[in-house]
Amino acid sequence: MSEIVTAGILVIGDEILSGRTKDKNIGFIAEYLTNIGIDLKEVRVVSDDEPEIVAALNALRGRYDYVFTTGGIGPTHDDITADAVAKAFGVNIDHHPEVVARFKERFGADLNEARLRMARIPDGADLIQSATILAPGFKIENVIVMAGVPSIMQAMMDIVSPKLKSGVRMLSDTVRADAREGDIGGPLRDIAKAHPDAIIGSYPFLDDAQKPNVNLVVRSRDQDKLNAAMADVKQMLVALHAPK
Amino acid sequence: MSEIVTAGILVIGDEILSGRTKDKNIGFIAEYLTNIGIDLKEVRVVSDDEPEIVAALNALRGRYDYVFTTGGIGPTHDDITADAVAKAFGVNIDHHPEVVARFKERFGADLNEARLRMARIPDGADLIQSATILAPGFKIENVIVMAGVPSIMQAMMDIVSPKLKSGVRMLSDTVRADAREGDIGGPLRDIAKAHPDAIIGSYPFLDDAQKPNVNLVVRSRDQDKLNAAMADVKQMLVALHAPK
Numbered sequence: 297m298s299e300i301v302t303a304g305i306l307v308i309g310d311e312i313l314s315g316r317t318k319d320k321n322i323g324f325i326a327e328y329l330t331n332i333g334i335d336l337k338e339v340r341v342v343s344d345d346e347p348e349i350v351a352a353l354n355a356l357r358g359r360y361d362y363v364f365t366t367g368g369i370g371p372t373h374d375d376i377t378a379d380a381v382a383k384a385f386g387v388n389i390d391h392h393p394e395v396v397a398r399f400k401e402r403f404g405a406d407l408n409e410a411r412l413r414m415a416r417i418p419d420g421a422d423l424i425q426s427a428t429i430l431a432p433g434f435k436i437e438n439v440i441v442m443a444g445v446p447s448i449m450q451a452m453m454d455i456v457s458p459k460l461k462s463g464v465r466m467l468s469d470t471v472r473a474d475a476r477e478g479d480i481g482g483p484l485r486d487i488a489k490a491h492p493d494a495i496i497g498s499y500p501f502l503d504d505a506q507k508p509n510v511n512l513v514v515r516s517r518d519q520d521k522l523n524a525a526m527a528d529v530k531q532m533l534v535a536l537h538a539p540k
Numbered sequence: 541m542s543e544i545v546t547a548g549i550l551v552i553g554d555e556i557l558s559g560r561t562k563d564k565n566i567g568f569i570a571e572y573l574t575n576i577g578i579d580l581k582e583v584r585v586v587s588d589d590e591p592e593i594v595a596a597l598n599a600l601r602g603r604y605d606y607v608f609t610t611g612g613i614g615p616t617h618d619d620i621t622a623d624a625v626a627k628a629f630g631v632n633i634d635h636h637p638e639v640v641a642r643f644k645e646r647f648g649a650d651l652n653e654a655r656l657r658m659a660r661i662p663d664g665a666d667l668i669q670s671a672t673i674l675a676p677g678f679k680i681e682n683v684i685v686m687a688g689v690p691s692i693m694q695a696m697m698d699i700v701s702p703k704l705k706s707g708v709r710m711l712s713d714t715v716r717a718d719a720r721e722g723d724i725g726g727p728l729r730d731i732a733k734a735h736p737d738a739i740i741g742s743y744p745f746l747d748d749a750q751k752p753n754v755n756l757v758v759r760s761r762d763q764d765k766l767n768a769a770m771a772d773v774k775q776m777l778v779a780l781h782a783p784k
Contacts, residue, residue: 307583310739310741311741311743311757312566312567312570312583313570313579313580313581313582313583314570314571314574314580314710314712314759315567315568315569315570315571315572315573315574315580316571316574316712316714316743316757317743318567319563319566319567322556322563322585323556323559323562323563324559325559326556326557326558326559327558327559327560328559329559330558330559330560335557336557336558336559337557337586337587338557338584338585338586338587338592339551339556339557339583339584339585340582340583340584340585341566341582341583341584342581342582343581343582344741348582370721370725370742370744371721371722371725372721372724372725372728372729372742373725373728373729373732373740373742374732374740374741374742375742403722406722406723408722408723408725408726409725409726410721410722410723410724410725410726410728410729411722411725413725414722430752445744445745445746447746466558468558468560470560477614477615477616477654478615478647478650478652478654478655478658479650479652479654480616480654481614481615481616481617481652481653481654481655481657482652482653482654484616484617484654485616485617485654488617488618495554496617496618497554497555497588497618498614498616498617498618498619499555499560499561500614500689501689502689502691508674513555513560515558
């Protein structure tokens with residue numbers, strides 16, 4: 297049986313919504329999850345506002361096997377993710393003794409209230425940390441809370457991913473159509489209908505000459521079914537490009 | 541009175557969720573809206589699945605003044621946005637006579653069923669089109685439906701934005717702290733408390749030397765209040781960097 301494992305992403309941060317910071321985490325996590333056999337089903341971006349975070353987190357964690365959050369776990373007043381997660385789960389949050397001990401060793405006299413804020417971890421959460429990660433992330437039930445800085449988030453993904461269950465990986469193959477999307481829409485629809493176990497996507501783009509072109513992507517969890525659908529797609533393209 | 545105008549973004553597309561395509565539209569629209577005085581409050585990304593699109597669209601259009609969608613308005617079987625929008629509004633959808641007429645002129649004998657799909661517009665929608673836009677976008681009530689290809693989406697934003705109401709623009713000023721976030725978290729919190737009409741954000745990043753640094757961003761709709769908060773932030777940084 298090919299179990300399907302699903303996920304959502306919750307990006308937390310005013311700076312993304314204002315456009316000041318361009319998110320790089322969604323694309324990274326999306327690709328990462330695809331590669332380990334987890335289907336990303338939904339993404340939400342919300343502001344640094346506790347009720348918004350709680351509502352979005354509760355919606356996503358109820359629907360999907362995992363939820364990955366990014367942002368809001370630093371030492372400043374606008375870092376409210378850990379508290380919002382505790383509230384969403386209805387658990388207490390306090391300074392985690394292990395993190396406090398590490399911070400004491402690391403910061404010495406520089407350990408102030410702001411830095412201690414990064415040691416606030418909801419009860420029952422497992423830490424996501426390493427020697428190079430300053431403020432730890434954490435996993436509580438099916439929710440994985442990570443940093444917003446891409447390099448740190450990426451290190452956290454590497455730490456947490458071996459602990460996740462994963463399903464049968466979605467396989468994918470791509471062919472560039474060298475055709476206009478409108479010329480292939482009809483035959484492509486017929487091929488999609490004939491291959492219900494493959495997902496056929498058509499992704500238009502402007503090529504280097506600013507000419508409309510299309511990438512055709514066939515996805516399936518079954519290599520044979522993927523191959524069969526892709527064979528039909530390629531045959532369709534050969535017929536299209538054949539001299540009339 | 542300073543009216544606040546809000547917006548949500550709904551990105552539609554399996555290719556974003558699979559990580560195959562890295563979204564460039566969220567950041568563009570976010571920055572665009574900030575510049576014209578519209579507050580982006582939430583973003584969602586959903587798959588090419590009608591019930592998912594309908595549910596997300598209805599959630600967002602009820603909450604915000606405007607909703608901007610990207611993706612899914614092309615000629616292939618996986619382009620289902622227009623139909624999903626019609627369903628969300630409970631209106632009919634059919635080939636729009638004006639678009640069909642343009643397509644006939646433009647495509648001649650190449651006008652096939654796939655291309656006609658791009659002429660399907662929900663009843664009551666206003667077209668978003670120009671001489672260089674092939675498949676039109678449209679605006680129905682407070683929902684603006686746009687292409688997923690960034691260059692086309694951007695052209696559509698330019699067409700539709702003059703028709704939108706906008707509020708008092710959120711102003712913003714940034715200073716690079718040249719400090720570790722943990723060293724400024726305490727004083728920054730006090731400044732934030734003392735300036736309730738300014739939003740103070742702290743955005744850590746690794747600088748070129750891979751050293752932790754922070755951008756401090758002060759935002760307000762009132763220039764004087766922004767200036768007052770920023771003055772306190774800068775004074776705090778001067779004190780921090782002063783020789784001890």
